[in-house]
Amino acid sequence: MAKKLNSRALAAQISWKIIDKGLSLDATLRESVQLANLDSKDKGLVQELSYGVCRWYGDLDAVAASLLAKPIRNKDRIVHFILLVGLYQLRHMRTPDHAAVDESVKACKQLNKVWAKNLINGCLREYARSENANLALDGGISQDIHLRSLPTWISTAFIELWGKSSNEIIAASNQRPPMCLRVNQRQSNRKQYLELLNESNVPAHADRFSQDGIILDRPVNVGFLPGFDDGAVSVQDTAAQLACDILQVEKNHRVLDACAAPGGKTAHILERTDNQISMHAMDVSASRCEQLTQTLQRLQLTAQISIGDASQDLKLCRPLQNADNATASNSFSSTGYDRILIDAPCSGTGVIRRHPDIKHHRRQSDIEQLLPIQQGLLVNLWSNLAPNGLLLYMTCSILAKENNLQIAQFLKAQPDAQAEDFYHPNALDLDFGKQTLPGVHEMDGFYYCLLRKPAS
Numbered sequence: 526m527a528k529k530l531n532s533r534a535l536a537a538q539i540s541w542k543i544i545d546k547g548l549s550l551d552a553t554l555r556e557s558v559q560l561a562n563l564d565s566k567d568k569g570l571v572q573e574l575s576y577g578v579c580r581w582y583g584d585l586d587a588v589a590a591s592l593l594a595k596p597i598r599n600k601d602r603i604v605h606f607i608l609l610v611g612l613y614q615l616r617h618m619r620t621p622d623h624a625a626v627d628e629s630v631k632a633c634k635q636l637n638k639v640w641a642k643n644l645i646n647g648c649l650r651e652y653a654r655s656e657n658a659n660l661a662l663d664g665g666i667s668q669d670i671h672l673r674s675l676p677t678w679i680s681t682a683f684i685e686l687w688g689k690s691s692n693e694i695i696a697a698s699n700q701r702p703p704m705c706l707r708v709n710q711r712q713s714n715r716k717q718y719l720e721l722l723n724e725s726n727v728p729a730h731a732d733r734f735s736q737d738g739i740i741l742d743r744p745v746n747v748g749f750l751p752g753f754d755d756g757a758v759s760v761q762d763t764a765a766q767l768a769c770d771i772l773q774v775e776k777n778h779r780v781l782d783a784c785a786a787p788g789g790k791t792a793h794i795l796e797r798t799d800n801q802i803s804m805h806a807m808d809v810s811a812s813r814c815e816q817l818t819q820t821l822q823r824l825q826l827t828a829q830i831s832i833g834d835a836s837q838d839l840k841l842c843r844p845l846q847n848a849d850n851a852t853a854s855n856s857f858s859s860t861g862y863d864r865i866l867i868d869a870p871c872s873g874t875g876v877i878r879r880h881p882d883i884k885h886h887r888r889q890s891d892i893e894q895l896l897p898i899q900q901g902l903l904v905n906l907w908s909n910l911a912p913n914g915l916l917l918y919m920t921c922s923i924l925a926k927e928n929n930l931q932i933a934q935f936l937k938a939q940p941d942a943q944a945e946d947f948y949h950p951n952a953l954d955l956d957f958g959k960q961t962l963p964g965v966h967e968m969d970g971f972y973y974c975l976l977r978k979p980a981s
C-alpha cells in the first residue's frame with residue numbers, strides 16, 4: 526500500500542507535477558486528495574498550499590535561491606518544492622513557525638529524501654528569523670513581489686494595454702478570488718438560500734451585480750453548501766453569471782451553446798428558462814462533454830449534447846452517447862438559432878487568480894494559435910444564426926487581440942453583422958463590446974460582445 530503522505534509532502538508533490546510536469550492543478554489536486562483519502566481539514570490545507578505555491582512561485586523561488594548556497598539538483602526537484610511549501614506557510618499563512626518547519630522536515634523523510642532534512646530545517650529556520658517572514662500577512666506585498674509572481678510576457682501585456690489600471694490587475698491576478706455562487710432559481714431564491722447559508726454558519730452576502738449571485742465571506746468546500754449535491758447552487762464567478770442576462774434568452778428560443786463544457790453557462794440559461802427551451806450544447810472535447818453531462822445531471826436540466834468542432838459544418842458533430850439527459854439525435858436547427866453563445870477558448874488571462882496554473886502553462890505563442898480558432902468560430906457560427914438572432918462572443922481574456930480586435934476583424938469581413946449595445950452593471954465600454962478587469966470591477970476579467978443579424 527502507498528505510504529500516507531502528510532499535507533506538506535502531498536502539496537510539494539502536487540505543485541511539482543503542475544509546475545515542472547505541466548499537469549492541470551484542478552485535476553491533479555482532485556486525484557491526489559482522493560487517492561490519499563484525506564479528511565476535509567487536510568484537504569483544505571493541501572489545496573491552500575498547492576494553490577499558494579502555484580500562485581507565488583516566482584517570488585518563493587527567488588526567496589529560496591537567497592537561502593540556498595547552491596541550487597538543488599534537478600533529480601531532487603521535489604526537495605525544492607518542499608522548501609517552497611514551507612516558505613509559503615511562513616510568508617503567507619498563520620502557521621506557527623515550528624509546525625511549518627517540523628512538518629516540512631518530516632515531508633523529506635516521507636518523500637525518501639532523508640539527506641535533505643538538515644537543509645530544509647536550516648533554510649526555513651533562517652527565513653523564520655528574518656524580518657520579512659510574515660510580510661504578506663502584514664499587507665506588505667510590494668509591486669516587485671507581484672511582478673516576480675507573474676510571467677513577464679503577461680505583466681508586460683497588462684501594462685501596455687491597461688496602463689494605470691495594470692497595478693490593480695497584476696495584484697488581483699496573484700490574489701485569492703472570492704467564492705461566488707449562483708442560486709438555482711428553479712429550487713429557491715437568493716434570499717431563501719442566504720438564510721440556509723446563515724443557518725449552516727456559512728457567512729455570505731448578495732452579489733451587487735448578478736441577480737442570482739451570492740458571495741461567501743470565506744471560501745468553503747462545496748460539501749458545506751446546503752443542497753449542493755441536489756443542484757441548489759453552483760460555483761460561478763459574477764462575470765460569468767452576467768452572460769445569461771446579456772444573451773436575453775426567452776422560452777421559445779432555440780439556443781446553441783457552442784463551446785459549452787463544463788456547462789456553467791448552459792446550466793444558468795436553462796435554470797432561468799425553467800428548462801423549457803431547446804438547448805443544444807456542444808464542445809470539441811469528449812471528456813469535457815462528460816463533465817457537461819454531470820453538471821446538467823446534478824442540476825436536473827436537459828439539453829441536446831454534441832461533440833464537435835464548432836468552427837466546422839455542425840452536421841459533422843456526433844451526439845454524446847449514454848447521457849441520460851441528452852437526446853441521442855443530432856438535429857441541428859436547419860433554420861438557424863435565435864441565440865448563440867460562443868464562450869471561446871482563450872488565454873485565460875482574466876481568470877489567473879482562479880487558475881494560477883495558467884502562469885505556468887500558458888505561453889505567449891499560444892495566443893497566436895488561438896486567434897484563428899476564435900475567428901473560425903465567429904465566422905462559422907454566424908452562418909448558423911437566424912435572422913434577427915443574437916450571438917454573444919465572450920472570453921475570459923483581457924487581451925485586446927482575442928477580444929475587441931478579434932471582433933473588429935470579424936465585422937470588417939461580415940458587413941451584415943452589427944455590434945449591439947447591451948446593459949452590463951460594471952464594465953468598461955470598448956469600441957466593440959465591454960470588458961471587466963480583475964481588481965477593477967470586483968469580478969473576473971471577461972470580454973463580451975453582442976452581435977445581431979439583420980431581420981432579413
Ligand SMILES: C[S@@+](CC[C@H](N)C(=O)[O-])C[C@H]1O[C@@H](n2cnc3c(N)ncnc32)[C@H](O)[C@@H]1O
Nearest residue numbers: 784785786787788789790808809834835868870
Ligand atoms: C471557456 S471554456 C467554456 C466554458 C463553458 N462555457 C462554461 O461556462 O462552463 C471553452 C471551451 O471551448 C471548447 N472548445 C475549444 N475549441 C472548440 C471548438 N473548435 N469547437 C467547440 N468547442 C471548442 C473547449 O473544449 C472548452 O471546453
